[in-house]
Amino acid sequence: MDARIKLLRILAWLSAFFVICSFLMLIGFLIYHGAPVINTSLFFGNTAPLEAITGSRPVWDGIWPAFIGTLCLVGLTMAISLLPGIGCGIYLARYSEGRKKEMLSMAVDLLASVPSIVMGLFGFVLILFLRRTLAPDATTCISLAAFCLALLVMPALVVTTRSSIESLPDSLVTTGISLGFTEQQMLLHILIPAAGKGILGGIMLAMGRAAEDTAVIMLTGVVVNSGLPAGLGSKFEALPFLIFYTAAQYTDQEELLRGFGAAMVLLMLSAALLYAASKLQRTMEKHWKGAR
């Protein structure tokens, strides 16, 4: 018996070690190649930073437009997917029953299993359809890409919201009801805040996915050189696509290194987004709990 527990412990330790090692190796590799090239010229090329940031002059050989493109893309994707994703999770956890619940959760599971390239194709076909019917001028653009990405990340939001609300103790609901909370107050003031951490997990997953996905945007409007995204209907650049493109097409060592720099920037951007989200959640939770 004792030996078995020991074995289990060693296995668990090895697994943890494996995860940490893989993580460190990946990060180390990226930092080794990427860190030395991170500087203003990686971002802005030959354009003066201030002029690039205000957009008064285009950036030709820097990753700045791709950086902003990814940021806008993630923002748009979250703007489209947050409400329906969390709303659907709440609906599944609290209001649906029986067959309806089964069907809906199956639909969500199916959506979750759609590969991102298929989602990209869907967007592409959608725009072809629109061109033939309602909007003859429609082209692939950042809104379309965000819409398709939103479909891609929605299941993560639905599932995490649902499971974190369902795992709250029943007594929480009973307490709220006995204190005269209406259903709406219960959701807004008790259930959603109490499930906040879980929901945040879903949001992080969704943001990470939206920031790194390449297949969807490749078919729905990303380009190599468009400058900053000009509007909701414009083409755009994005970091993951830039990395992919560089890896496939680089001509010299310097270009390759810029790819590493971009990868590193993407990693840092994701980390910053995750940090901001968790900071926001912690602040909101503190406010909700009223604890100092």
Place this chain on the structure above:
Amino acid sequence: MALCAEIKNLSVSFHGRKAVSQVSAELPAEGISVLLGRSGSGKTTFLRALNRLNETFQGYEGSGKVCLSLGGKMKDIYSADQLTPTDLRRKVGMVFQIPNPLPMSIRRNIMLPLQLIPGFNRSKAEDRMETALKTTGLWEEVKDRLDTPANRFSGGQQQRLCLARTLALEPEILLLDEPTASLDKKSSELIEDYLISLKNRYSMVMVSHNIRQALKLGSFFIFLREGKIVTAISKKELPEGKEAEKIMSDLL
């Protein structure tokens, strides 16, 4: 005799199984009415019928009539046009067997339900909180720690917080479901003392497992068995001292 509750032919079942069947009773407005009975006899279900909490559980089915004395009038709480369930539950406060503070600070625990009353004046809430905490003897213990999470306090303190939270809503009737069952003797006695001090201000209905406690607090006793009322007697009809305890335990 003034009544606080009038129950006629109340039946409640969950998933088709009867929890309370065909119960009729009249509870006096004065003093504490105590529900007694073995485990599973339907005491909690009976109590929850008085603030319409049963209907929030799955598989609920119910029939019968419950009238409560609210605002000086007898009101049929299950008829749609008299009271919304939300208003009813603010007027008929409930304290549970296991202390159930919300996962937030003491202050927020009491303030949140108040703030959610439509049109409630925020500045009044602080006063009500202080009064409620004083009534349950908690003010001196927690006044410097109002922003500490409620679950860091002892079981007895948490239960007094739950009582204070209910009192802050200024209810007219208090429902107490074995409020001391999860506490040690000392905390129990403390709560019992506060309940005695409150019994002239509120009509109270309480579930108790403990005959000694029931005799100490109660003035009217209802015995339940398998969802039906066996007997209802008032304290006046009972003899004094040890004999009463014996009669009560025979009825259980």
